[in-house]
Amino acid sequence: MTDTATTTPRGKGPFGTFLKLLWADKFAFVAMLFLAVVIFCALFGPWLMGDAAGGLNLRGRNAPPFQFDLGWAMMLGADSLGRPLLPRVIIAAQNTMMVAAGAVLCSMIIGTCLGLVAGYSRGRLGQIIPRFADVIMSFPSLLLAVIVLYMLEPSVTNIIIVLAITRIPVYLRTARAEVLEIRERMFVQAATVMGASSTRIIFRHILPVILPTLITIATLDFAFVMLAESSLSFLGIGIQAPEITWGLMVSQGRAYLTNAWWLSFWPGLAIILTTLSLNLISNWLRIALDPAQRWRLEMGGRKNG
Amino acid sequence: MADHLLEVRNLSVEFHTAQGVVKAVEDVSWHLDRGETLAILGESGSGKSVSASAVMNLIDMPPGRIRQGKILLDGKDLLKMTDEERRRINGKRIAMVFQDPLAHLNPVYTVGWQIAEIMRVHGTPQADAHARALALLKRVGLPEPEAALNKYPHQFSGGQRQRLMIAMAVAMKPDILIADEPTTALDVTVQAEVLSLMQELQKETGMGILLITHDLGVVAEIADRVVVMNGGRVVETGQAAEVYTNPQHPYTKKLIGAAPGKGEMPVEGDRDGEPLLKVQSLQKSYGAFHALKGVTFTIMPGETVAVVGESGSGKSTLARALLRLEEPNGGKAIYRGRDLVTMAPKDLFKMRRDIQMVFQDPTQSLNPRMTVYQIIAEAWAIHPDILPKSQWRGRVSELLTKVGLHPEMAARYPHQFSGGQRQRIAIARALAMEPSLIICDEAVSALDVSIQAQVIQLLDGLRKEFDLSYLFIAHDLPVVRDFADRVIVMKAGRIVEEGPVRQVFDHPREEYTRALLAASLDPDPNVQAARRDARRNMETAVA
Numbered sequence: 001m002t003d004t005a006t007t008t009p010r011g012k013g014p015f016g017t018f019l020k021l022l023w024a025d026k027f028a029f030v031a032m033l034f035l036a037v038v039i040f041c042a043l044f045g046p047w048l049m050g051d052a053a054g055g056l057n058l059r060g061r062n063a064p065p066f067q068f069d070l071g072w073a074m075m076l077g078a079d080s081l082g083r084p085l086l087p088r089v090i091i092a093a094q095n096t097m098m099v100a101a102g103a104v105l106c107s108m109i110i111g112t113c114l115g116l117v118a119g120y121s122r123g124r125l126g127q128i129i130p131r132f133a134d135v136i137m138s139f140p141s142l143l144l145a146v147i148v149l150y151m152l153e154p155s156v157t158n159i160i161i162v163l164a165i166t167r168i169p170v171y172l173r174t175a176r177a178e179v180l181e182i183r184e185r186m187f188v189q190a191a192t193v194m195g196a197s198s199t200r201i202i203f204r205h206i207l208p209v210i211l212p213t214l215i216t217i218a219t220l221d222f223a224f225v226m227l228a229e230s231s232l233s234f235l236g237i238g239i240q241a242p243e244i245t246w247g248l249m250v251s252q253g254r255a256y257l258t259n260a261w262w263l264s265f266w267p268g269l270a271i272i273l274t275t276l277s278l279n280l281i282s283n284w285l286r287i288a289l290d291p292a293q294r295w296r297l298e299m300g301g302r303k304n305g
Numbered sequence: 306m307a308d309h310l311l312e313v314r315n316l317s318v319e320f321h322t323a324q325g326v327v328k329a330v331e332d333v334s335w336h337l338d339r340g341e342t343l344a345i346l347g348e349s350g351s352g353k354s355v356s357a358s359a360v361m362n363l364i365d366m367p368p369g370r371i372r373q374g375k376i377l378l379d380g381k382d383l384l385k386m387t388d389e390e391r392r393r394i395n396g397k398r399i400a401m402v403f404q405d406p407l408a409h410l411n412p413v414y415t416v417g418w419q420i421a422e423i424m425r426v427h428g429t430p431q432a433d434a435h436a437r438a439l440a441l442l443k444r445v446g447l448p449e450p451e452a453a454l455n456k457y458p459h460q461f462s463g464g465q466r467q468r469l470m471i472a473m474a475v476a477m478k479p480d481i482l483i484a485d486e487p488t489t490a491l492d493v494t495v496q497a498e499v500l501s502l503m504q505e506l507q508k509e510t511g512m513g514i515l516l517i518t519h520d521l522g523v524v525a526e527i528a529d530r531v532v533v534m535n536g537g538r539v540v541e542t543g544q545a546a547e548v549y550t551n552p553q554h555p556y557t558k559k560l561i562g563a564a565p566g567k568g569e570m571p572v573e574g575d576r577d578g579e580p581l582l583k584v585q586s587l588q589k590s591y592g593a594f595h596a597l598k599g600v601t602f603t604i605m606p607g608e609t610v611a612v613v614g615e616s617g618s619g620k621s622t623l624a625r626a627l628l629r630l631e632e633p634n635g636g637k638a639i640y641r642g643r644d645l646v647t648m649a650p651k652d653l654f655k656m657r658r659d660i661q662m663v664f665q666d667p668t669q670s671l672n673p674r675m676t677v678y679q680i681i682a683e684a685w686a687i688h689p690d691i692l693p694k695s696q697w698r699g700r701v702s703e704l705l706t707k708v709g710l711h712p713e714m715a716a717r718y719p720h721q722f723s724g725g726q727r728q729r730i731a732i733a734r735a736l737a738m739e740p741s742l743i744i745c746d747e748a749v750s751a752l753d754v755s756i757q758a759q760v761i762q763l764l765d766g767l768r769k770e771f772d773l774s775y776l777f778i779a780h781d782l783p784v785v786r787d788f789a790d791r792v793i794v795m796k797a798g799r800i801v802e803e804g805p806v807r808q809v810f811d812h813p814r815e816e817y818t819r820a821l822l823a824a825s826l827d828p829d830p831n832v833q834a835a836r837r838d839a840r841r842n843m844e845t846a847v848a
Contacts, residue, residue, distance in 0.1 A: 186669035190731075193628055194738065195657030196687050204683075208674045291718035292673055 021288045024297040028284035031277035038274055041093040049087040057082035062260040077262040079253070085266050088244060092267065096245040098156060100225045103163035108218050111168040112210075115175025116202050120183060130176060133169035141166035142231060149237040159238055163225050170221065171214055178210040212286040219282040223275035246271050308380040309336035310513050311360065311399075311481055316374030318355050318364060329355045329369075330537045337481065340507065342514040344528035344545065346521070346560075348753035349724070352537040353517050357483050359384075360515075361401055362391045378481075397427050400474035404486040406466035410458035416469050417442075417454030423476045441472040445502060463616070464495035468502065475506055482507075483515045488523060492615040492780065494824040500527050519753060521564050522826025525549065525833035533557050546830040563755040564828040565783040581606045581742060581774050582627075587636035587646070589619075589626050596622040598798040599636065604742065609768065609775040611789035611806075613782055613821070619798040620778045624746045627776075628662055629653060640742075658688055661735035665747035667727035671719040677705070677730055678715040684737035691739060704733040707770075708763060725756035732763065736771065744776045749784060761788050782825045786810055794818050 022029050057078065065077035065085070076085040118129035136144075145162045152158045182188065183206065191201050230247020232238030239245050246267040253263025287293045314334050320327045330352040337343045347353035358364050360376055360383065376383040378398065383391060403409045411419060420441060421434035429437070435454075442450035445468040447461075458466060467487060474482055484503065488496040504527060507514055516528060524531050524545055531548050533541040533556070540554040552558045586599035596619045604610050614620045626633040627645060638645040640656065648656060664670035671680055681701045685692045692700055702712035708729040719727055728748065735743050745764070749757040765788060767773060779785050785792060785806070792809040794802040794817065802815045813819045823840070827833050 186664050186666060187672040189630055190662070190664060190670045190734070191672075191683070192630060193657060193660075193662045194684055194687050194734075195654045196683070200687065205672055209672075290674070291676075292720040 021297045025284045027280045031280040034273060034277045038093055041090045042097040045090040045093055049090055062256060065262045076266050079263055080256060085262065088249065089266050089270055092244045092246050092249060095156065095239055095243055096226060099159055099229050099245065100222050102160035103167065103225045104218050104222050106160065106164035107167035108171050108214060111171025112175045112214055115172040116179055119176040119179025120198065120202055133172045136165065137169045145232055146235065146237060149232065154237045154240060159229060159232060163228055167221055167225065170217060174213060174217060175210060178213060179206055182206050182209050212289055215285060216282045219278035222278050223271065226271050310339050312336040312377040313356050314375040314377065316356055316359060317372040318359055319370055319372055321368045328537055333539050335532045335542065337513040337515055339513055340511045342516060342527055342529045344516045344518055344524040344531045345534060346518060346524055346531055347534035348519055348755065351534045353534045354485055357485060357515060357517055360399060361395060361483065396423055397477045398479055399481045399483065400479040402470045402474050402482065402484040402487045404489050406470045407458060409470065410466065412458055415455050415457055420473050420476055423473055427477055441476055445472045463491055464499060467491060467499050471502060478510055479512055481513045481515060485517045494615065494820060497824045521561065521828035525828055525830040526826050549830050560755060561828065563758040565758065565787060580604060583639040585637040587626060587638060588634045589622050589631060590634055595798055597626060600800055602793055602800065602803060604774050604776060607772055607774055609777055609789045610791050610793060611777045611779060611785040612793045612795055613779055613785055614795035615780060618795040620795050621746055624744045624778055627744065628660060658738050659740050660742045660744065661738050661740040662744045662746060663731050663735055663748040666751050667724060667731045670731055671727060673719055677717055680730065681734050681737050684734065704736055708733045725752055725760060728752060728760055742774045746778045750779065750781065757784065782821060
C-alpha cells in the first residue's frame, strides 16, 4: 500500500497551500521576497526617487560607496556625473524588468504555442514551423536586433519586440521536442480514445507536462535578455540616454572599471540576484507543480528524514 | 555445518527515503549448492531482488544500508571484502542475467566485443577471448555465430538477446548464475527455450542457479528448491514440488490459488442475434510490413473475446486499428451497423463513448499531473451530454466504489497508488463513458499474479453488471482461460484458430496453438515435469 494520503493539502485554500509550500523551501522563500522588492521598485521606484536619481552632483563624481557623510542616496557611491547609484539602480528596475519580462513572456508564449502546434500536427505545419525557427537561429540575433532597431525607432516596445523575436526559437524547439515525445505517451492515447479534441489534449494533457521545462528556460533567458538589452544600449540603439536600465549602467561603468568598480558592480549585482532568485523560484515551482515530487516540500516542513 | 556454495544468513537491508526507513529485506536466509537451482519467488515489492543485489554488490549505499547478516561464498563473507576483491568475484565466480537484455547490452559495441570484454577484464588474452566468444555463441545456439560476433544488440530478437546475456554470464565459467526475471519479457515459446538452455548449461558446468521470479510456472519448470518471499521476509522455503502441493504459509496458499488457468472454463451459451462488432478482413500495413493481413471475427453483445498471440502477431495493432488510433488500410469493422473504418470524425467522436480501452501499463496511461477525480471526470468534460456537472463528484465516488477503491481517493494523484489500484482507476475511467465494448490491451500483463486475479474478477463482475463486451488482448494463455468466452489465436497478422475456450484449450486444431499451449508453463511442478519428459521424448524421437 502506498500510504501517502497526507500529501493532499487540506484547509486554508490555495493561497495557504502556496505559502506553506514556499516556506518549505527557504531559498525560494528568500528569492520570492527579493523579487517582491524588485517588483515594488519597478512599480513605484521612479515615482519615489525620480528626483534623487536625476540630480547631478559634480563634487561627488565617482564617489566611492559606504561614505555616509554624503547622505543616504550616496550610500552605494555615485556615477561619473555624480548621480547617486542607489536611487538609479532602483529606478532602473522599471525599464529593466519591463524589457526583460516583456521579451521573455512574449517569446515564451509565442514560441510555446508554435512549438505545441509544430509538435502535435503531423501535417505540413509540423514541417514549416521548425524551419521558421531555423531561419531566425541562422541569423545572429544581435545583428538582427541592430538592423531592426536601426530601421525602427529605438523604444522600449521595439526592443521588447526585437528581443522576443530572437528568443522565440529556444522555446519553439524545446516545446516541439517535448511534445513529440509526450504525444506518444499512453495517457495522450487514452485521451484520444475518450474522444478528446486536439485543443484539449494539447492544453490539458501536454502543456502541463512541458511547462516546468519551459519556465526553467525562461528564467535563464531572463538574464540573457537583460544582457542583450545592455549590449543594444551600449551600441546606442537600445534604451536612450536619460532612461536607464541595469544593463546600460553596467556598460556605462565599464570605462571606469579600474578606478571605480562600483559603477558596474551594483547594477551587475542586481542582475545577478534577480536572475538567481528567478532560478531558485523556477526550481521550486518545478517541484511544487509536480504532484509526484511535491512531497519533498511537504516533508521539508515536517523535519522528517 | 557444511559449507554451502553461497549462503545468505540473517540478511537485513534497509533504505533511507524521505518517508523514513524502509526495510527492504528483514532477516533473510537462504543457501545455494552446486548444481542446484534455487528460485526466489515473490511479487513486486516483496524484496526478492534485494538479497541478490546484495550478493552482487549492486545496492547503492547510501541510501541503502546492510544492517546485519552475512553473505558467505565458500564460507568467506563477501560483505567483509574490499570492493576490489568483490569486483574480481563478480563476473568470474558469480554472474548475473537481467530481465531486459536490451537495456543491459551496450548498443554501440558489437556483441562479440562485449562478450570478449568480460574475459579481458578478468585477464584472458585478446585472441583467446575472441575464440572463446565464438564458442559461446555457438553454445547458446545463436544462428550463424561467426556473423553474430560482428552484429550489434539491436539486430537480435528478444530471445536471442537473452541468449547473448547468458553467453556473457557464463563466459568466465561462473560457479553461480543469478537470473533476475530472465524470461519475463519474452514470449512463452521463447521462454521455454531460454530456460532449457540455462538448464543444459547448468548440467555441463555444475553451476548453481539463483532464479528470481514472480512466475510460478517458471519455478515449476526449472527450480529444485524455492524460497517464497513476502513483505521483505521469507515466508516459506522447501522443495518446489513440495511447496506447491502442500503450501504451509497462508501467503503461499494465496499465491498458488491466484495462479490463473485452473478454474472452470465458461460454457458457451447460445448467443443469437445481431453481433455487436463485426470485423471483416481488416488490414494494416506499415510500408512493406503487413501487421494485419485480413482479420475477420465478430463479437456478440455481452461476450468476452480473447485475442492471444506472441509479440509481433498484430494483436495490439488490431486494437489500435479498431479504435482508429492507427488508420487501417482496408477491410471493414461494422459496429452496430456502422463501419468504424470509414467513419467521419464527427461520428467517430460519438463512437468513442461506446468503445473504450484499458491499456497495458496504468502507470503510463494515467496523466501524472491530474487527480483521480480529474482523470475520471474528464470523460464527462469531453462528452457533456453524459452527466451534468453537478453530479460529477457523486458519480466519481460511485465509480471508485464499483472498482473497489475508496471514494476519498479521488483527490489523490496516480503515483500514490499501487499498480493494481492504478489499473482499477483506468477501468473506472473507461466505465465513466458508459461504453458497451471495452478493449483491454494486455490489461493485466503488468500486474502481479494475485492482483491479476483480482482485476480479472473485477472485469468479470462489471461485465454482468453493465452488460459489457470485452475484446481482451493477452499474450498469456492461462489468464484467458477462466475469463473469455471465445479465443482467437493470432500469428503474424492472421487468425490461425478461433473457437470457444473449451475447444481451443482442450482440442486445439492448429499446430501453432498446440505449441503455444505446450510452451505456457503450468504452476504445478509435477505437471511441468511430465511435460518436460514428453518434450524430451519428442526430441529424441525426431533425432
